[in-house]
Amino acid sequence: MGLLFFYSFRNLLARKLTTSLTAAGMSLVVFVFASIVMLAEGLEKTLVDTGTYDNVVVIRRSAVSEVQSGIDREQASIVETSPQIAIGEEGQNLIAKELVVLITLEKKKSNSPANVTIRGISENSLALRPQVKLIEGRMPRSGTSEIAAGLGIAKGFKNIVIGQTLFFALRHWTVVGIFDAGSTGYNSEIWGDVEQFMPAFRRLVYSSILFKLRKSSEFEIFKINIETDPRLTLEAKRETQYYREQSEMMAKFLRVLGETLTIVFSVGAVVGAMITMYSAVANRTGEIGTLRALGFNRATILLAFLLESLLLGLIGGIVGLFLGSLMQFITVSTTNFQTFSELSFNFRITFEIIYKSLLFSVGMGFVGGILPAFRASRMSVVEALKEN
Template sequence: MIPIRYNVRSLAVRKTTTLATAFGVALVVFVFASALMLSEGIKRTLTTSGNPNGAIVMRKGSDNELSSVIETPTMSLLLAAPGVEHDQAGGNQPLGAGEIVAVNTIEKLGADGISNVQLRGVTDLSAKLRTNLKIVAGRAPAPGSDEVMVGERIRGRFRGLDLGQSFELKKNRQAKVVGIFTAGGSSHESEVWVDLEVLRTVFRREGVVSSVHVLLESPAAFDRFQAAVEQDKRLGLLAMREVDYYEKQSEGTSMFMQVLGTLIALFFAIGSMIGAMITMYAAVANRQREIGTLRALGFSRRSILFSFLVESMFLATLGGAMGAAASLLMGFVKFSMMNFASWSEIVFEFHPTPGILISAVVLSGAVGLIGGFFPALRAARISPVTAMRA
């Protein structure tokens, strides 16, 4: 077996081509890992929006809250269903609230054009249903007023969406931002919260809500609650666990990013394989005498083949490690894009995981293996006599 240090020395001698090839592989790994990290960030942002003890009720056949309509009188039946938690400190009031979801078009800052921002009409109980919600600046809006609070992730990304600023809920009706809130990194941080009655008036949703959110006694209570909600076919309602609902909302956007990132990485990978192949072919051509000497010393064709494959994979893995390390910097980047489920803009974070980094490095090894196979095969087939005469 040819010592590994022979391959390391060969790569060190050819610094320029080594670095160029490693950089190409690093770019592939960076794109691939970043796409997977963004996909993971999308999933985490949306799935953390759901409370394990929470349930959401919508109109059957609706894909999301935006397209759902529930008549207000129906809410009393839902809040009286078995399994709903009650606020013992608040007069044994059932912990549930009807909410309205709408979108508003607002000018983006730092970019040309406009985009949709999701508005959520809420009540005092809405905050109690999101146990991770925390006001980090300002205060909560006064009930019945044209005051709003804005999620931390979209703060300052749109005109008027910062503390003390104002924007139009509709033409000639201004809403003032009096608070900024966080919600554990969930999608709620990309929303604007407005008083339910104000939003109902602005968008003419009198007598209806988009959805009803309830807090259950425990996750096991969901089956009883679901059965009570869906047994009356005349109501035409559907109950889901909040975590399941938000996970379903993430599927389209997450899949889109995975496919797009994988396709881009695939094209880059093909280019990197060609680059690795050219590099290794050049190495074989320039080291024919070395190969001949190795054969004369008794090393077999198989040893030569294995040695050049190891060199190619080591080179590619070096680039993969560089790309994976660079992709970790994306964890500090926030990225906004349209959520295909709600057709509103949501801010996501790139979320690295050990599995993603391992997959990225494995990809770089595959690039090195495929790109280096044919040059290694050529090196193994060189005749010792021909090599010594080169």
């Protein structure tokens, strides 16, 4: 069977231009498919990584995100007294009452305004997020009009330099620090003292409460307590779960977009492969006759031509995947539909994307090749030999 494989492979090599063009068509489809799935994967990864499993986010019941949530001070105090909250090194409760609002800032590249998440933080906010590292300057002090920005914001928006001031909520705010939160969503936020932001934005309520669990297993007890307490209109989610839900809508949109484009494109690529394979069969009728005369049966002929088409698909798949994998070096910054705020993330390739893309491209080869291969195998030996 090795020789048969060589036969198929060398036939592809013998028709370099046709093979390249057909494979290029297929690689384009695989590229589109892989890129969009990589984008959705990158988005999910960024948001899921943003959360920590042992952290709990408390928001107003039925609010989809922190932006839509509101927790008044009285309810916040009740949550603060829960026994499930972990105690920090200095004996304080590891809890942060935070405010999340959106403002618009001008982007560096396009000069167009985009929504940016402003997070009012408490003393413990940084301690609750070990993935956030200060890389320049310092964190904002409480009681001052100071802010720190995530690296994604510093790179993508104008005037985010230490010492510069930004004007929003009718006040001037001085940038005192830049922090790097890795591939997480915090990289696309600006942080400042919550007690300064609340009056500035004229908000009477917090948006969310974040705390670390004393014991990871106590989440369920806390959740039941808080959701059955008649004084509270709140719900609790693990932080990881909360951020996974944030990515759902957009990731789904990207996936549906990717699949739709792929289906439309793949029809073209399959037809291309079919034309290539039909012409291969037509050009090699004499060869088919010879092989059959030598004693190769119909099934072997079918297999040889199908193998050729599968190889064609595989070549297209590998090229497309290679091009797609280059997208990993690109960072995308766009608005997350669910939070209406700017979020920057990378294309992300996974093993699942690799094997699905290759399977898909080989599948295109199969669909494009099966009919021509069937035709080749059904030829009459004598008629085929006459073609030589």
